[in-house]
Amino acid sequence: MPEAVLPDRPDLYVVARMLERLWRVGEPMLKTRLQVAANVNYDVFAKYLAWLVSRDLVLLVGGEDGHERVTLAEKGRKAYRRLVEWMDEFSREGRASP
């Protein structure tokens, strides 16, 4: 697993893409499938994954077939919900503004 350090601050969209896909699938998913959903190359994906694991947003679990899978932790679900809530509140304020 690469170092949990990202070149700059994490890209919000990449994090959101990964958290959203894990939330949507609702069960542990293969890293390769999550990487496709994140739409980044493997090196970048590995860094983001390590970063998410280090913050307890996602968990790595072993599958019966021997492949490691990724699943959304409760903290990750709450974090994603928070992001969606903020965006929703922001848009609602904007729509209501005169």
Next chain:
Amino acid sequence: MGRMAHRETARLALGIACFFLPFLAVNWLGLFYVVMVLPIGALVMLAIYFLPRTRIGTVAGTLELLRWHLAHGIRLTQHQVTASFSTLKVRVDSMSELEIILKETPQGTVVSYKAGATDTGWTLIAAPIILLLPSIIALFTAPWIYYKSARFVRRFVAPLLPADGVLRNVIRHDDIGALLVAHAAEDHRLFSEAYRAERNAYWDALGIIGMLAFVTWLVLFAALNITSTNPDYAARASAAVMPSTAGVLTFTIPSLWIAHRIFKPRLAKWKGWIARIDGVWKTEATRSMPEDSAPSSFEILSEAAKEAPLCLHSIRKAGLSRDRESWGILLWMVWFGLTFTVQGIVSVGWSATWQPNSEIPTTNLALAFCGVILLIGAWIYYGRWKRRQEAKMNLEIANWNHRLDELRHRMERFLEELQFDA
């Protein structure tokens, strides 16, 4: 057939019957009064369909929770909902609309509805009634619009009310899927409104160009007729047709092309956004899986948020008509400018043609000059108004983008700081 469907059919029949009720007076008044009776029948029918509230049921639960439950349930069917304190306005289709009214009583929250029409629907109903004789058209459009609203209630709203009248198992407000559905639905409504406003503005522009072309043709035709020395009227008229038409076409065709160039990209932009948001809405409402590398719903809705000020601007501006003061001033300047100019030029032309030996009256020249000054003034005024509007909009967009950047930084900070509160 359920009770609700029976009620719906009964009201449809009653409305159609009432349309013909005023015809009884025709025998007494005379056939000429059919013209008056038709719109009266149509108005009675409209009152029967669109004024009374129809009760759907009573639910034990707070108004707020029930409103949220109904709005969420309807949004899952991909219909636009506008929620206010005690009402939900649902857009059924391009012609029918629906108002769901909630009222808290000691027995629970009473849910009722009122059928209605969209702007397009009302135009289709009202225009024939205003023209009196074509009111007969309302006999088809009004029942159809009412039927669509009533059918929507029967199919989608009534099943949302719990059979035992007690609201339970409502999805919590903070559920991620429900939030995304509500957000996508609201954005869809906003972008659809922007698209409709822009499309209306486009048609308005075409209408104005058409009207101007007609007026200009008439003025040119009249001016050429007056200034011609040919004593034969028919020859004078036929000689004036071609130059008038050519003159009008030289400005009409470029104007139509410019209007098309201005509006087409905007229309395409809003249409593209509607399609993208529609995709998100569908994905969230059906809980389906998007394509593997498709952008997330969060990402699309965040990107859509960037367009919100432009979207609101499209909805609110509706041209000068929203700024009534400026609109009034401009209308006054253009109207009197055109009147003075045409009057002055025609009078000068008349004098020069038919009284060549007399002096050209200076009052007519002054009138034409005043008209031209007014038209130039109107042009400058409009230019300034437009620049003010653009500056205001740019400021709004800059403020909005600044707030959006702040939100994004707040989100990124939140993610970065997560490790510390683990």
